[in-house]
Amino acid sequence: MRNKKETIAIDMDGVIADVEAQLISWYHRDHGILITREDMIGKPEPDAFPNKEVIFEYLQTPGFFRTLPVMPNAIEVVKELMNDYEVYIVTAAMEFPLSLYEKYEWLQEHFPFISWKNIIMCGDKSIIDTDYLIDDHIKNLDFCKGRPIMFNAGHNSNIDHHQRVHTWDEVRALFKNIKNLSESEAV
Numbered sequence: 001m002r003n004k005k006e007t008i009a010i011d012m013d014g015v016i017a018d019v020e021a022q023l024i025s026w027y028h029r030d031h032g033i034l035i036t037r038e039d040m041i042g043k044p045e046p047d048a049f050p051n052k053e054v055i056f057e058y059l060q061t062p063g064f065f066r067t068l069p070v071m072p073n074a075i076e077v078v079k080e081l082m083n084d085y086e087v088y089i090v091t092a093a094m095e096f097p098l099s100l101y102e103k104y105e106w107l108q109e110h111f112p113f114i115s116w117k118n119i120i121m122c123g124d125k126s127i128i129d130t131d132y133l134i135d136d137h138i139k140n141l142d143f144c145k146g147r148p149i150m151f152n153a154g155h156n157s158n159i160d161h162h163q164r165v166h167t168w169d170e171v172r173a174l175f176k177n178i179k180n181l182s183e184s185e186a187v
Contacts, residue, residue: 005084005085006084006131007085007088007131007146008081008130008132009090009120009128009134009135010087011089011125011134012103012106013068013092013136015071015135015136016110017065017106020154022064023035023049023055026064027054027058039154040154041154041157042155042157042158043154044155060096062098064099065103066102066106068106075110077168077169078111080172084179085131088118088120088128089111090125090133091119092122093123094121094122104119104121126140129146130146132146132148133149134171135149137155137156147163148163149171150162150163150164151165152167
């Protein structure tokens with residue numbers, strides 16, 4: 001009998017999809033003001049922009065979620081994780097109902113190897129019960145039933161009570177270490 005795989009829930013926005021880059025790009029396009037990632041450090045995303053109401057409008061704009069850039073190396077690392085873990089994409093999509101279909105289409109384009117059965121669009125992630133949660137929002141990580149892993153973002157840079165990863169290469173290294181420790185304990 002084969003052992004059941006451990007589970008990983010991976011957030012979409014800010015973790016595999018680069019919301020910061022999209023906000024910076026759209027704001028520069030529409031207002032001619034270039035906000036940098038450094039400008040976003042320690043601030044909720046809207047507060048980093050001179051006109052924060054525009055940021056909320058972007059989140060309601062058709063095409064915003066559909067055209068998000070993919071985080072560097074996210075596709076490759078998620079594929080690798082799927083060899084040893086049951087991977088789920090968990091995204092809060094109910095606050096912006098327009099995002100539901102756009103997020104699904106985005107996942108089909110960039111992560112077609114993830115089954116629809118492993119895509120969870122919800123409003124409150126505290127119901128998620130996986131062994132690991134990779135997320136950028138403290139409101140989700142604080143209620144994680146498994147091991148919380150905080151994906152670095154400007155808005156969470158002042159938070160230090162969860163393990164932090166800055167890139168998908170760091171995610172790869174972390175789970176390689178977890179696997180190696182697990183295998184050495186099994187011996």
